[in-house]
Amino acid sequence: MARGQAKESQARGSQDKILRAAVKVMARKGYHGTRISDIAAEADVAYGLVYHYFGSKEKVLETILESVATRFSDRIARIGQEKGTLTEKLGRISDYMLDTYLANPEMIHLLVQEVVRSGNVDPDSEMASARAILQQIRGIVEAGRKAGHVDSDTDTELLSIAFFGAVELTLTALVQGIYKGSQPSTADIKEIRRKLRKIIHGGSFGK
Known part of the structure; x- marks a missing residue:
């Protein structure tokens, strides 16, 4: 044994x-x-x-993506169970995404350049993963709506898409050198992390 x-x-x-x-x-x-x-x-x-x-090489990439999606899903699930307002929880999600870039920029580069923008993954599989993540975020947003953290008539699905899309596009801009040049420093990423927190807490994604 x-x-x-x-x-x-x-x-x-x-x-x-x-x-x-x-x-x-x-x-x-x-x-x-x-x-x-x-x-x-x-x-x-x-x-x-x-x-x-x-x-195969395809299976290698597929396994990498499954691992990333599982870790992200697990982190969102934990955040959903933690105490805090909606803006605090969304801030933790954006922190996690930026911290992942800081800890493993090659992974984020691979995800952005070879998956999101290049279509090297089965689109049905990619869409299923995106829907699952968005559904988890929407669950957090919906709980925040019920707790009065956003207006009662808020479109929680659209808010979830807007939030996730904003952070994802920020990562894309970093990888492609559109924002902060081709090699953003650790200080740059920490500053972006702080600014995203400020945007979220400023009322764009909740009270």
Whole structure:
């Protein structure tokens, strides 16, 4: 039993190593410019091991996206259960998104350039993930509406889309160098984080 658990743990470690390497390579070379051999070289593993665990480059990217979506969904769920006003909770979501960029800019670069803007992922799958995230945010907004944090006639679906779209487009502008140039500093990201908080608390997304 212990031997089986150790083997399973080793396999998970190898898979995680491959996925981290794939993020780096795809962010640097682009999805179409990346080969399985590039990922294997970056991860310092045998070429065949990538195929053994994932079978294809498409599956590697799909697994990365599933992992990101799961972590984001889990974080939103926790925020929804935390105490605070609607603006405080939305601020925590925007903080998480900006902090993810700060901690792993290559991941955000991959998501923006190779998924959102390039269509390298099955559109039905991408749409399903977006709908699920928006539904979670809408649940938080709806709870805020019931608590009187926004007007009773607020369109909670539209407010959720406007909020998520604003933060997502901010990340896109950072990745593409439209805002703060090609290499925003840690100080830049922290300042953007603060400004987004101010916009949210200023009444744009709640009282």
